[in-house]
Amino acid sequence: MSTLTLGKALNTGLRKAMEDDPKVVLMGEDIGKLGGVFRITDGLQKDFGEARVVDTPLAEAGIVGTAVGLAMRGYKPVVEIQFDGFVFPAYNQIVTQVAKIHARSRGKLPMPITIRIPFGGGIGAVEHHSESPEAYFAHTTGLKVVAVSNPADAYWMLQQAIAHPDPVVFFEPKRRYWDKAEVDLDAAPPPLFSSRVVRAGDDVTLLAYGPMVKTALQAAEAAEAEGRSLEVVDLRTLSPLDLAPVEESVRRTGRCVVVHEAQTTLGLGAEIAARVSESCFHSLEAPVLRVGGYDVTYPPSKLEEEYLPDLDRVLEAVDRSMGF
Amino acid sequence: MTAVREMVDPVPGAAAPHLPAQPDLVQLLTPEGERVEHPEYSLDVTDEELRSLYRDLALVRRWDVEATALQRQGELGIWASLQGQEAAQIGAGRALGEADMAFPTYREHGVAWTRGVDPLDVISLFRGNDLGGWDPVATRFNLYTVVIGAQCLHATGYAMGIQRDTADAAAIAFLGDGATSQGEVNEAFIWAATFDAPVVFFCQNNQYAISVPIERQSKVPLFQRAAGFGFPGVRVDGNDVLAVLAVTRAALARAREGSGPTFIEAFTYRMGAHTTSDDPTRYRLADELEEWKLRDPIARLKAHLSRSGKADAEFFAGVDAEGDELAARIRKGTLEMPDPAGTEMFDHVYAEQTEEIAAQRAAFLAYQEGFEK
Numbered sequence: 086m087s088t089l090t091l092g093k094a095l096n097t098g099l100r101k102a103m104e105d106d107p108k109v110v111l112m113g114e115d116i117g118k119l120g121g122v123f124r125i126t127d128g129l130q131k132d133f134g135e136a137r138v139v140d141t142p143l144a145e146a147g148i149v150g151t152a153v154g155l156a157m158r159g160y161k162p163v164v165e166i167q168f169d170g171f172v173f174p175a176y177n178q179i180v181t182q183v184a185k186i187h188a189r190s191r192g193k194l195p196m197p198i199t200i201r202i203p204f205g206g207g208i209g210a211v212e213h214h215s216e217s218p219e220a221y222f223a224h225t226t227g228l229k230v231v232a233v234s235n236p237a238d239a240y241w242m243l244q245q246a247i248a249h250p251d252p253v254v255f256f257e258p259k260r261r262y263w264d265k266a267e268v269d270l271d272a273a274p275p276p277l278f279s280s281r282v283v284r285a286g287d288d289v290t291l292l293a294y295g296p297m298v299k300t301a302l303q304a305a306e307a308a309e310a311e312g313r314s315l316e317v318v319d320l321r322t323l324s325p326l327d328l329a330p331v332e333e334s335v336r337r338t339g340r341c342v343v344v345h346e347a348q349t350t351l352g353l354g355a356e357i358a359a360r361v362s363e364s365c366f367h368s369l370e371a372p373v374l375r376v377g378g379y380d381v382t383y384p385p386s387k388l389e390e391e392y393l394p395d396l397d398r399v400l401e402a403v404d405r406s407m408g409f
Numbered sequence: 410m411t412a413v414r415e416m417v418d419p420v421p422g423a424a425a426p427h428l429p430a431q432p433d434l435v436q437l438l439t440p441e442g443e444r445v446e447h448p449e450y451s452l453d454v455t456d457e458e459l460r461s462l463y464r465d466l467a468l469v470r471r472w473d474v475e476a477t478a479l480q481r482q483g484e485l486g487i488w489a490s491l492q493g494q495e496a497a498q499i500g501a502g503r504a505l506g507e508a509d510m511a512f513p514t515y516r517e518h519g520v521a522w523t524r525g526v527d528p529l530d531v532i533s534l535f536r537g538n539d540l541g542g543w544d545p546v547a548t549r550f551n552l553y554t555v556v557i558g559a560q561c562l563h564a565t566g567y568a569m570g571i572q573r574d575t576a577d578a579a580a581i582a583f584l585g586d587g588a589t590s591q592g593e594v595n596e597a598f599i600w601a602a603t604f605d606a607p608v609v610f611f612c613q614n615n616q617y618a619i620s621v622p623i624e625r626q627s628k629v630p631l632f633q634r635a636a637g638f639g640f641p642g643v644r645v646d647g648n649d650v651l652a653v654l655a656v657t658r659a660a661l662a663r664a665r666e667g668s669g670p671t672f673i674e675a676f677t678y679r680m681g682a683h684t685t686s687d688d689p690t691r692y693r694l695a696d697e698l699e700e701w702k703l704r705d706p707i708a709r710l711k712a713h714l715s716r717s718g719k720a721d722a723e724f725f726a727g728v729d730a731e732g733d734e735l736a737a738r739i740r741k742g743t744l745e746m747p748d749p750a751g752t753e754m755f756d757h758v759y760a761e762q763t764e765e766i767a768a769q770r771a772a773f774l775a776y777q778e779g780f781e782k
Contacts (some may be wrong), residue, residue, distance in 0.1 A: 158571065188757045227759070
């Protein structure tokens with residue numbers, strides 16, 4: 086067992102992936118000498134060399150587009166997009182190329198590319214540094230999308246994503262980079278594309294992913310003091326969704342609240358609400374509720390505490406669910 | 410020719426003596442079919458090779474004519490004609506080595522031909538039977554890329570892989586004049602330059618991006634742009650298969666030896682429409698096409714072969730007959746091409762199928778079977 090921050094767990098996972106497979110190549114802005122703006126790639130260029138940890142020119146389409154070519158040559162590129170809001174220059178390559186080349190080539194050209202994106206708010210940043218663009222990618226056929234919430238998942242899921250033959254957009258909760266936990270570096274991890282119950286409960290099922298898992302767990306803690314038992318599911322995988330644990334839970338609780346930082350309208354919560362309503366219709370005691378960001382431009386950082394779902398907004402939604 | 414077009418000195422060759430010559434244009438075969446020397450680019454080519462180059466040019470044009478006819482008869486959804494660009498494509502394609510990898514746009518039927526891609530596999534894409542059509546790994550000819558310019562980054566990344574493999578190979582990206590305005594293409598230039606990637610950017614400047622003339626893409630001749638990125642740019646007569654072959658060979662050799670990228674501007678003309686959905690009479694004058702017909706890439710090599718006695722009437726008749734056989738095979742193969750099974754759309758979205766798509770596939774099958782009962 087090792088005590089690791091989420092950021093260090095990612096770093097350790099990257100190191101392990103590079104040791105395990107010489108075809109793994111890291112590319113991104115400032116990831117070499119600097120070790121990345123969040124230091125996730127710290128020390129890797131020094132140990133693996135400039136051919137495997139590449140400081141790229143400042144152009145995101147270039148990063149992803151050249152990763153496509155490297156993948157065609159048999160490499161496994163792991164690219165870092167410096168911040169969530171900077172992924173859009175690469176959006177064309179991700180959506181029209183990375184996502185489609187496997188289908189277009191009938192499997193002759195697999196795209197084992199991992200696209201790492203630090204996402205979400207809460208760090209007091211300037212604009213384009215606090216966004217949650219996961220729904221764009223989850224909506225894109227051909228991509229797989231995951232979000233990690235804790236150091237153990239960071240360590241394991243990153244290695245699993247890199248080893249996976251399909252392109253994986255890998256969301257990292259940047260405000261949780263410094264959260265610490267015990268990580269068993271020898272444990273057998275659960276499958277990459279699986280959701281997990283992280284706290285058992287009977288009254289309401291709370292669904293969250295990425296940075297909101299911690300918030301949901303805090304809400305469950307607070308609810309317990311008030312005599313309410315909340316079950317918390319960490320979705321972990323956003324595409325494909327793994328709703329079996331969710332449905333099992335909702336059939337017991339009859340109530341479901343989905344939490345994410347992204348704007349509520351047409352966010353992941355909308356899809357989950359539709360599916361849970363369809364699969365658990367006869368068990369539901371209340372409509373599936375969503376707690377998300379408001380449908381506004383991500384606000385200046387002085388307002389982000391108001392914008393981001395927090396413990397109280399989650400509990401307020403739990404109250405509404407219980408009120409039906 | 411309107412005055413504005415003089416900016417890029419559009420008409421190469423002696424066939425239009427009233428227009429300015431292009432001092433920078435690499436040419437080894439004049440529009441009249443006269444073999445000329447160039448101080449930097451020499452080409453040793455046997456008579457046999459010359460005849461086989463002619464054969465390639467003539468056969469891809471025959472394929473192109475047949476495909477256009479098939480589209481007009483409703484057998485293809487669309488066709489992008491390469492007419493006028495045969496020399497640029499055959500010259501570049503024939504310069505490639507076995508280990509090199511080509512990244513085409515959607516008009517490189519001539520390059521496909523040189524890579525051994527079956528014309529029917531290309532037809533299957535335009536007929537709507539397939540999203541790709543051929544095996545890009547086996548043919549070392551990537552699938553067509555329709556989003557303009559995206560393939561330039563793929564070629565550059567692939568070249569970075571070649572570097573890491575320390576392989577004796579190069580990548581070549583095909584692009585058009587319009588693509589040079591794309592950000593991704595300019596990013597590819599920067600990447601290739603700063604990493605000395607073994608990649609050749611082969612731009613067929615056919616003067617139009619659908620309807621928009623080159624003047625709207627560039628204020629300078631395209632080949633001059635390369636200097637700003639830090640690698641050589643060459644303008645070659647794109648209707649001269651010998652010059653294209655020589656220039657592309659040199660650029661590929663330079664890439665393979667580790668000296669980095671080259672930008673080749675093959676100066677040519679799209680004699681047909683952009684695609685079968687286009688109407689070029691809306692944006693260009695008939696006399697322009699007539700000027701370019703004088704520089705036809707196939708007539709020029711034919712003139713050279715005939716006048717020099719390197720090929721006789723029997724040879725040309727043989728190629729014509731071979732062309733007709735090819736056209737007949739393409740026609741028959743197109744008409745007999747089976748429609749894809751409906752389930753195919755579910756089968757290759759991912760390397761590891763998801764439960765969601767597997768369930769949708771099963772539901773689709775059940776739904777279809779419901780009709781059959």
